[in-house]
Amino acid sequence: MAEAIPDIVSDIVGPSIQRTIEEIHAKANNARIVIMGYPPLLSNDASCLNLFAGLGITPEESQWLNSVADNLAVEMFDVADVVRKKGVDVGYANPQAFFHGRGVCGDPETIHGIVTDLTTSDEPKIDWPPFTFGSSAQSFHPKIAGARLYADTLEAVLGSWPRS
Numbered sequence: 001m002a003e004a005i006p007d008i009v010s011d012i013v014g015p016s017i018q019r020t021i022e023e024i025h026a027k028a029n030n031a032r033i034v035i036m037g038y039p040p041l042l043s044n045d046a047s048c049l050n051l052f053a054g055l056g057i058t059p060e061e062s063q064w065l066n067s068v069a070d071n072l073a074v075e076m077f078d079v080a081d082v083v084r085k086k087g088v089d090v091g092y093a094n095p096q097a098f099f100h101g102r103g104v105c106g107d108p109e110t111i112h113g114i115v116t117d118l119t120t121s122d123e124p125k126i127d128w129p130p131f132t133f134g135s136s137a138q139s140f141h142p143k144i145a146g147a148r149l150y151a152d153t154l155e156a157v158l159g160s161w162p163r164s
Helices: 004-027 044-049 059-084 144-160
Strands: 033-036 050-052 090-093 126-128 131-133
Touching: 004 033, 004 059, 033 059, 033 144, 044 050, 044 059, 059 090, 090 144
Parallel strands: 033 090
Antiparallel strands: 126 131
16 A cells, blocks of 8 residues: 555546546636645554554554655645646645644544444444444544634635735
8 A cells, every 4th residue: 555555646636636626617717726635634643543462553554644644735735736827726725734733642632533423324334233333434534623623724725815
């Protein structure tokens, strides 16, 4: 994965984002488009997810997972730059600084870790009454405080956007 992910990001994800931006621009040529990056998912080397030797996420795995967000950030910034040079009013919002130290295992933790309280839309891994359990789709997604950090990121970008 360490070798494949950078190529997938540059060869598949980047061009897909570019096509999407260009399609939005074609249908709404006066729109201001902002693409939002990804925060580092894990904080404190995922210490709260490293239960004991051999089970959990190691510090090395945590650092690698967070490097994927860095790789995506570079690609998304570059795509925005390429499309902007074609006359599209596009910006890139990077939430990494806002989430620094606040990912899963952070303080405060603004991204859910593993959530086992299932919602009505979750599909449990085991559904055999009286046993219904699994992990929720809320796992590794922002909490309310994380949504606020995304909003802060967007507001910062919009506030500094050049007036046309």
